[in-house]
Amino acid sequence: MNKTKRRKIKVILQQGKEQDEVVIMGWVRTRRDSKGGFSFLEINDGSCLKNLQVITDHSIDSFDSISGKLHTGSCVSITGKLVQSPGKGQSVELQAKSIEVYGEADPNQYPLQKKHHSFEFLREISHLRPRTNTFGAVMRVRNRLSYSIHKFFQDRGFVYLHTPIITTNDCEGAGEMFQVTTLKPDSIPMVDGKVDYTQDFFGEKTCLTVSGQLEGEVYALALSEIYTFGPTFRAENSNTSRHLSEFWMVEPEMAFYDLEDDMNLAEDFLHYLFKDVLEHCSEDLEFFNKQIDKTILERHQNITEKEFERITYTDAIHILEKSNKKFTYSVEWGCNLQSEHERYLSEEVFKKAVVIYDYPEEIKPFYMKVNDNGKTVRAMDVLLPKLGEIIGGSQREDDYGSLLKRMQSKNLESEDYDWYLDLRRFGSAPHSGFGLGFERLVQFVTGVENIRDVIPFPRTPKHARF
Numbered sequence: 067m068n069k070t071k072r073r074k075i076k077v078i079l080q081q082g083k084e085q086d087e088v089v090i091m092g093w094v095r096t097r098r099d100s101k102g103g104f105s106f107l108e109i110n111d112g113s114c115l116k117n118l119q120v121i122t123d124h125s126i127d128s129f130d131s132i133s134g135k136l137h138t139g140s141c142v143s144i145t146g147k148l149v150q151s152p153g154k155g156q157s158v159e160l161q162a163k164s165i166e167v168y169g170e171a172d173p174n175q176y177p178l179q180k181k182h183h184s185f186e187f188l189r190e191i192s193h194l195r196p197r198t199n200t201f202g203a204v205m206r207v208r209n210r211l212s213y214s215i216h217k218f219f220q221d222r223g224f225v226y227l228h229t230p231i232i233t234t235n236d237c238e239g240a241g242e243m244f245q246v247t248t249l250k251p252d253s254i255p256m257v258d259g260k261v262d263y264t265q266d267f268f269g270e271k272t273c274l275t276v277s278g279q280l281e282g283e284v285y286a287l288a289l290s291e292i293y294t295f296g297p298t299f300r301a302e303n304s305n306t307s308r309h310l311s312e313f314w315m316v317e318p319e320m321a322f323y324d325l326e327d328d329m330n331l332a333e334d335f336l337h338y339l340f341k342d343v344l345e346h347c348s349e350d351l352e353f354f355n356k357q358i359d360k361t362i363l364e365r366h367q368n369i370t371e372k373e374f375e376r377i378t379y380t381d382a383i384h385i386l387e388k389s390n391k392k393f394t395y396s397v398e399w400g401c402n403l404q405s406e407h408e409r410y411l412s413e414e415v416f417k418k419a420v421v422i423y424d425y426p427e428e429i430k431p432f433y434m435k436v437n438d439n440g441k442t443v444r445a446m447d448v449l450l451p452k453l454g455e456i457i458g459g460s461q462r463e464d465d466y467g468s469l470l471k472r473m474q475s476k477n478l479e480s481e482d483y484d485w486y487l488d489l490r491r492f493g494s495a496p497h498s499g500f501g502l503g504f505e506r507l508v509q510f511v512t513g514v515e516n517i518r519d520v521i522p523f524p525r526t527p528k529h530a531r532f
């Protein structure tokens with residue numbers, strides 16, 4: 067392996083310089099043989115969307131012995147000379163001097179032979195789909211967005227906090243948690259008809275976290291501004307294009323922020339992410355705009371250039387009631403907004419991002435701050451056209467008495483949340499935060515319709531294998 071002269075294709079194409087000898091390593095996307103004793107290979111190494119074109123003369127050393135192994139999908143190392151390319155759409159091409167085949171891919175068996183495969187087909191081969199243009203582009207965009215999320219918060223002095231994955235508390239109170247246990251299903255210890263969790267690994271019932279927020283609050287009330295960025299798990303049986311059982315969430319939590327500060331931060335954050343990805347992933351985004359959805363670049367501009375509309379839940383209900391539109395789920399004050407309602411507001415009424423705030427107390431979790439009217443809480447959701455909810459957040463209840471009352475009305479055992487109540491007992495502070503669904507962000511940015519296609523290995527009901 068000639069490693070010292072190896073160059074990534076992205077760098078070669080960016081520089082566009084002729085060079086006597088370089089080595090590239092990657093996978094053959096296509097091979098075309100021409101009559102005059104030449105073959106053209108398109109090589110991709112995942113560093114960028116574009117392939118590098120390689121021309122090989124059949125008279126080079128050992129060509130005859132490897133020719134039968136050079137197929138779509140084969141992995142190769144090629145040493146050659148970079149020359150200006152006469153072809154359109156590429157700066158340089160490689161004239162091969164020698165080719166080594168690392169691994170071949172039998173054309174009768176390798177599944178990725180066509181130029182276009184359906185997302186459904188590719189989901190069946192999630193171990194090979196990263197070798198397609200679409201998945202390469204999705205993962206590069208996902209990577210850039212992760213980086214810029216950290217950059218946004220780090221530049222503003224937020225501390226990156228690692229919250230636990232195994233937990234005893236149900237933050238959202240929706241009972242949609244996966245249990246973590248070492249008890250054997252065929253011999254579960256029981257006492258008085260109930261599972262005896264004292265014999266379980268942790269000595270009590272434990273689950274995978276649905277959100278790092280509550281632990282995030284602990285640290286915000288010491289370090290002022292923190293954020294988490296990690297996997298979360300929800301055992302909700304939602305087989306939709308926007309739900310995963312395992313997804314990544316970004317959760318900033320800030321002391322001394324009220325709901326308005328929280329909404330401002332969410333808006334600045336999304337503006338920043340869209341601008342950054344447009345700047346750093348332009349090639350991939352243009353590909354999506356051409357192949358997946360011809361309106362995405364326009365939609366990004368619409369988000370980055372316009373201020374978000376902010377309306378109360380009560381006003382949103384008025385608009386929906388007056389709309390004369392037939393919804394599957396009817397609308398009245400107190401109902402949960404469904405994605406059809408959210409999309410109507412952002413796509414048809416305002417035609418931009420919308421923030422809805424001050425939701426009815428009954429439909430929101432225990433930790434949100436109750437408004438003076440006693441009926442609504444300081445919650446906010448950010449909705450995007452074509453996607454619906456991307457962010458959910460709130461100002462947190464910082465008053466001990468009000469929090470305790472709200473926990474009791476939602477039948478939460480206050481002993482389980484003693485530590486959470488302590489935060490209001492000792493040095494309580496107004497504070498707020500929100501959660502961004504990372505895969506929904508990648509969906510919006512790429513225009514990919516189904517959330518299963520923006521995460522490397524999706525976990526959904528009845529699906530945890532490759």
Ligand code: 4AD
Binds near residue numbers: 311501
């Ligand atoms: O609105 P949610 O449930 O809010 C929370 O979990 C709060 N504790 C966040 C906070 O205030 N720190 O979830 C936040 C976001 C949603 O807006 C959505 O984008 C995403 O997480 N989300 C999901 N994404 C994929 N699959 C699922 N099953 C999701 N459930 C929520």
Ligand code: MG
Binds near residue numbers: 447455457458
């Ligand atoms: Mg929500």
